[in-house]
Amino acid sequence: MNPEQFQQRLADHGIKLTTAQMEQFAKYYQLLITANHHVNLTRITDEKEVYLKHFYDSIIGALAEPRLQTAALTLCDIGAGAGFPSLPLKIAFPQLKVTIVDSLNKRIKFLEELVDQLGLTAVRLIHDRAENFSAKKSSHREVFDVVTARAVARLSVLSELCLPAVKVGGEFIAYKALAAPTELAQAQVAIQKLGGQVRQTVKLLLPKINEERNIIMIDKIAPTPARYPRRPGVPNKKPIQ
Template sequence: MTPEGEALLLQGTAELGLTVEDHLPAFAHLLELLVEANSRVNLTALKTEAEIILKHFVDSLTCLRGGHLNGEGQVLDLGTGAGFPALPLAIMQPGATFTPLDSIRKKIDFVRGAADALNLPNVTPLVGRAETLGRDPEHRERYDRVVCRAVAALPILAELALPLLRPGGLVVAQKGPISEEELRAGRRAAGEVGGRVTEVDAFTLPVLGDARTLIVMQKVGATPGKYPRREGVPNQQPLFWTAR
């Protein structure tokens, strides 16, 4: 990581109220691993140091707004891609355990190798789909938190994520600007699968100023056994949501 990159990371995380000085070597190593792997395998469209630092590292850490991930617990990262937000969160939250989930094996292979290289024993990557895990007794209602970053519309996220949560657990969903129509459909979908939207936190990404929204949903009741529906259906037929 160049001095300019380090300064960007320090500035961005300081705007989030975070102290990362002790973790700079880990973030520098993660940057190196991602750039090298991305030269061989298409893991992310972000190529430059500044893009990766601000739109992967700092953006991932916005999950920590509001203290919803404080303390210990089991956290599933739904649709982790190349390990975001799971890897930055695991660096900053060594007391929590993270399960980065993605259906694309090459991405999970990278996440597994990066976690080993960074000596992150609190990261256990998994290849799979949320629809399948949500019906698997080993994963249904197992997790304390589910995080997801720009994965899908809110009604889809509600159906995919809430079945994986223990009662009282939280979904922390990172999104860009969200319309009233999507939010309304998301509230209805959450209620249908045993949850409710408890927080809508609109803010701007540090340094860049891009619009972001953190949506928090809490598991408040049992998820009906018919949810999640079979693979592909939540995306093709989102609950209470027709805008495509």
């Protein structure tokens, strides 16, 4: 998917990117490739693949949840890595108020430079473990309209890292691929214990290659119990069952 095809495919879905936004994506790609020589950000470096498997793939969350396209939502991206999915969403939908959390300071430094170079506003970058970010006494606990995560961990673990940051009435959007049904079945107990309720899974295909993507949308219907998230490392070693 070249930049022109990227723009046209989104336009087919009613998402019309301006020349300025396309320039931001072009600069994003160049900065990503340059920084990738020094910081391990992505295995995907071919321009067409980046536009398809990173930029377009990030924005499909807004096809599943149209509110992302128009509402001034507070969005927190847990374990964003090189900024996916939150920064492509932010470029496409500037009204979003984005907070990015990542445990590796080198990635946060890259994102700081990226946000500055792209001229993005209302973006906060936080170097922290997800377990600490939304812990019991954290000011970030249960305050976000939407929390997103893409390619971070299996859903049973991811739910404990993300749902504590979602406010009651908000939602957690997990980007998953083919394993989504299995992961969702294994995560049902964790989701319920953490105050979540699965609303739906939206199945989409990446154009050209027809790779399956599943956007799992989980509503926050009750406060997360104070004991969650557990201390760093524990959710991954001992997922809630």
